[in-house]
Amino acid sequence: MSKGVGLDIGTNMLVAATIDEEGKPTFRMQRDAFYRIVPKSEVNRNSIKKALDRRGFNFIEDTDGSFVVVGEEALETAIERNDVAKRPLRRGVISPKEADSLPMLKILIKNLLGEGAGDTNLVYSVPAKPIDGAFDIIYHTDMMGKYLGQMGYKAQPINEAFAIALSELLDEGLTGVCISFGAGMVNTAVIHQGDPLVEFSTTRAGDFIDNAAGTALDISPSLVQLEKESGIDLNNYTTKIEEAVSVYYGSVIKYTLENIAFELALRKKDLPIFREPVSLILSGGLTLAKGFNGKIEEALKTVELPIKIGEIRGASDPMTAVANGCLLAAQL
C-alpha cells in the first residue's frame, strides 16, 4: 500500500497527516506564525536563548543571531511585547512581499513532515480563486509544489474544500457542499458524485475578525486571536473582546453566505439539478466557536441558494478534516 502524506497549508495552521504502522491516521500541527527577537548584544542574546529554553518555546536561531519564535509561542511573545506576530501566509497564500517569511515556512513544514524519499506522494491543500480579491493563487500553488519537491515529495495540490469532501462526504457518495472557515479565507465547493463543480473563496475570515475586533477595541489582533481560540460562545459572551468577536463573526457569516448565494446564482449553469437536499459540511477553525452552526442555519434562512440544503453539520474534526482529505487523496 502507498503511504502518501497529506498536508493542510492554512494561513493559521499547518497540519500534516500520515498513516502509522497500524494503519491509523496521525496528525501533527503547527501554528503558522512566528515572531522575531533581535538581541541587542551578545549577553542579551544568551539571556534570551536561556529564557526561550526555560519556557519550552519552539524557536529558530537565524544566522544573524536573532531568534524566531514559532507557533503558539510566537503569539504569546508578540502579545507580551505589545506587537503582532508575523505569518508566512497572508489570506491563504504566500506572497513575494513576505519573502523573508518563506524560510520559516519551509522549516515549519520540514519539522512537520520530515524529509521525503523522493517519490513519496504528498497531496497539499490550496485555496480556490477568490471572488472578492485579486491575488495570485497560481504563484502560491507553484511555489509550494516546488518547496515540497525540494523536501523529497511528489507533491500534488488539491482544493481545500474538496479535501473536506473527501474526508466527510464519503458516505454520501461525495455529493454535497463544503465550506472551510479558515483564518485567511473561506473556501466553498459544490461537489456532485466526486466532481467538484464549483470552487471559489472569499477573503473575509478569521483574520478579518481579529483585526476588526482589535481595531474596535484598540488591542492587538494577536490577543483577540488567542481569546477567540480559547473558546467562545457566540450566543453568550461575557467580555468586550468576546462581544466584539461575536459581532464580527456574524458579519463574516452573513457576508460569506450572501456571496455564496450570489456566486452560485451566477454559476447556476454549472450546477446540476440535485434531486434531494444535499448536506452542508462546515469545517475550519472558526467553526469551533459554540453556536456557530446555529448562526449558519439562521443566516441560511435569509439567502436564496439554487441548491436545497439538507443536513448542516460540522466536520468530524474541523482542525484536521482538510489534512485527512489530503491524506486519503494521497493514497489513490
Next chain:
Amino acid sequence: MTIPYKKQFVKSDGRKLNRSGPRDMQSRVDVSGGSTTDVELVKLLTDQISELKAEVLAMRSRSGDAPPAGFFSPEQVDEEIRKAVQQAVAEAAISLKAGNGQNSNMAELVKEYKTQIVGLQEGNDNLSRLHNGMTKESTALKEKINALEVEIRDATELKKQIAVLEQELAGKNDVIEILKSRPAIYDGEVITDPDRPQMEQVFVDPLEEDSGKGLKSSINIETVTKDEEVLGRVDKLRGLLGKLPKKI
C-alpha cells in the same frame, strides 16, 4: 215551457188581452233571471205562436171563419211569423258571419303586428349587442393607444440619448477599433482564442538557493493518533473516484 195565461184584462171589443206584448215578454224574461239565448228566444216565440194560434182558433169559434176587416187569418199570421223568424235567423247568421270575418281579419292583423314586434325586438337586441361590442373595442383601442403613446415617449427619450452618445462617440472610431480587437469579456472572465499563443507561466523563487540553511530549529511538535481505520476509507474513496484527477 208554458207561460200561464191570466185573463186579467178584457178590451171593449170583447178581446181578452193575454199579456203577449213586448213589455210583458221582457218582464217574463227578467223574472226567469237568465240571459236569453237565440235558441230560447226561438222556443219562446214558438210557444207564443202556439198560444196565439189557440187564441185565434177560440176567436174564430166565437165569430165565424172569416177574419175581421184589417186582420190576418191565423194561417196568414202563421205564415208571416214564419217568414219573420226565418228572416231574423238569416240576418242573425249573416251578422254572426260578418262578425267572425272581422275577428279573423283582426287576428291576422294582430299576428302580423306580433311578427313585426318580434322582428323589431330582434333588431333592437342586435343593435344593443353591437353597441356593447363597440364599447369594449373602443376601451381596448384606447388602452393600446395609451401604451403606444408611452412607447413613443420612451423612444423619443432614447433617440435623444442616442444623439448625445453619437455626439460623444464622434471622432472616436480609432479607439473603438482598438477596443474591438481586445478579447470579449463574458461573466467576468476573459475568453481568449484557444489557438492564440499563450504566455508560459514562470515563477521565480524569491529565496536564494542556500537560504535557511544556517537556521537552527528548536521545535517539538506533538503527534496525535486517531483510532480510525484509514484503509477502508481509502477503498471506499477509490471506488468512488478511481484515481485522483491530475488537476483538482
